[in-house]
Amino acid sequence: xxxxxxxxAIKEMxxxxxxxxxxxxxxxxxxxxxxxxKLSLTAAAEIxxxxxxxxxxxxxxxxxxxxxxxxxxxYA
Numbered sequence: 001x002x003x004x005x006x007x008x009a010i011k012e013m014x015x016x017x018x019x020x021x022x023x024x025x026x027x028x029x030x031x032x033x034x035x036x037x038k039l040s041l042t043a044a045a046e047i048x049x050x051x052x053x054x055x056x057x058x059x060x061x062x063x064x065x066x067x068x069x070x071x072x073x074x075y076a
Contacts, residue, residue, distance in 0.1 A: 010018060039047075051058045 010021070013021070050056060
C-alpha cells in the first residue's frame, strides 16, 4: 500500500518530474530482475522434498525394490 502522502506529492509534481520518477522506479525494477536470486540450502531442500518422499515418482523404483543395493555388483 502506498502512503497517501506520497500519492499526494506525486499529484502535485509536474509531469516531467513524474516521468523521471517512473523511469527511476523502472530502472530499479530492471536491476532487481537481472540480479541472480540466491537460494538458501534450506529453501532448496524444501522445494525438492516432495520429489524424495516415499511413493513419489522419483523414488518409486527404489521403493518397490526389495534387493539390498550394497549387495549389487556391477559386472559390466
